[in-house]
Amino acid sequence: MATHKLENYLRTYRKRSGLTQREVAFLVGCRNGAQVSRYEKRRRLPPLRTALACEAAFGVPVSVLFAGLREVAGQAVGERMLALRSKLETSTAQGRDARIAAQKLRWLAVRRPLPPGNTNTTS
Amino acid sequence: MNKPANPKRVRALDVRPRSFGYAVFEGPTLLLDWGVQSFRHGRNAVRIPLATKIAALLEDFRPAVVVAKEPPSRKKVNRARTGKVLELVRHKASLRGIRTRVFKRRAASKLFGGEERLTKHQIEPRPWPSALPSFDPCSRPSASRGKAKIIG
Numbered sequence: 145m146a147t148h149k150l151e152n153y154l155r156t157y158r159k160r161s162g163l164t165q166r167e168v169a170f171l172v173g174c175r176n177g178a179q180v181s182r183y184e185k186r187r188r189l190p191p192l193r194t195a196l197a198c199e200a201a202f203g204v205p206v207s208v209l210f211a212g213l214r215e216v217a218g219q220a221v222g223e224r225m226l227a228l229r230s231k232l233e234t235s236t237a238q239g240r241d242a243r244i245a246a247q248k249l250r251w252l253a254v255r256r257p258l259p260p261g262n263t264n265t266t267s
Numbered sequence: 268m269n270k271p272a273n274p275k276r277v278r279a280l281d282v283r284p285r286s287f288g289y290a291v292f293e294g295p296t297l298l299l300d301w302g303v304q305s306f307r308h309g310r311n312a313v314r315i316p317l318a319t320k321i322a323a324l325l326e327d328f329r330p331a332v333v334v335a336k337e338p339p340s341r342k343k344v345n346r347a348r349t350g351k352v353l354e355l356v357r358h359k360a361s362l363r364g365i366r367t368r369v370f371k372r373r374a375a376s377k378l379f380g381g382e383e384r385l386t387k388h389q390i391e392p393r394p395w396p397s398a399l400p401s402f403d404p405c406s407r408p409s410a411s412r413g414k415a416k417i418i419g
Contacts, residue, residue, distance in 0.1 A: 149273055156299045
């Protein structure tokens with residue numbers, strides 16, 4: 145049985161760095177250490193600015209720090225891409241609209257959903 | 268599209284009479300978390316009950332399996348206390364559908380040192396065993412006597 149990725153790996157990277165929650169809060173511009181604790185325990189989702197600040201602080205891509213979220217989002221996008229493709233394939237557009245639909249279909253054929261980011265967190 | 272296989276998360280416990288150490292692994296090489304939790308009684312009693320701490324640890328990382336060493340056989344009182352904690356861990360884990368495995372203490376040290384009796388300080392500089400042997404479900408020690416039961 146394979147387990148799902150954790151929603152985020154903030155705690156792992158923080159403990160590896162040896163920093164306290166308060167110090168990480170200072171680095172990423174949070175109010176206090178309690179807010180970092182909420183992010184680590186998945187009680188709150190950090191805003192984009194904080195997530196990017198975490199990437200800058202730990203030197204790890206957001207897709208790796210938030211591997212579980214990335215996995216879920218990737219799957220959802222993949223399913224929506226399939227839905228959009230079937231919708232475009234069944235459309236009865238003529239002329240210019242048909243050409244645009246064909247272009248979108250070509251793009252969708254090439255553009256597969258990104259695989260869940262390189263979640264090798266051993267770095 | 269191939270779905271990447273996620274490695275199992277394992278929580279390892281070293282239960283002592285008044286505290287326990289823990290480590291969380293994802294796959295054989297990635298250490299996610301580690302620490303020590305205390306559950307002292309009496310004058311220096313901790314505020315958060317042991318059951319809550321164990322539940323929080325299981326919820327935080329949602330491991331696939333919890334592994335622990337069996338209680339020491341030296342002192343009867345320690346063995347009883349440790350056995351009770353292990354029983355609680357097992358109960359909390361089973362409520363969440365997490366398996367619990369208890370291994371003999373000798374099996375754990377044998378993995379690193381073979382037949383040699385090594386301390387943790389001697390083990391530390393050695394390379395990690397490349398392939399962890401798959402232990403059979405081991406005996407769960409009874410709190411009162413040295414008898415062993417199969418758990419799983």
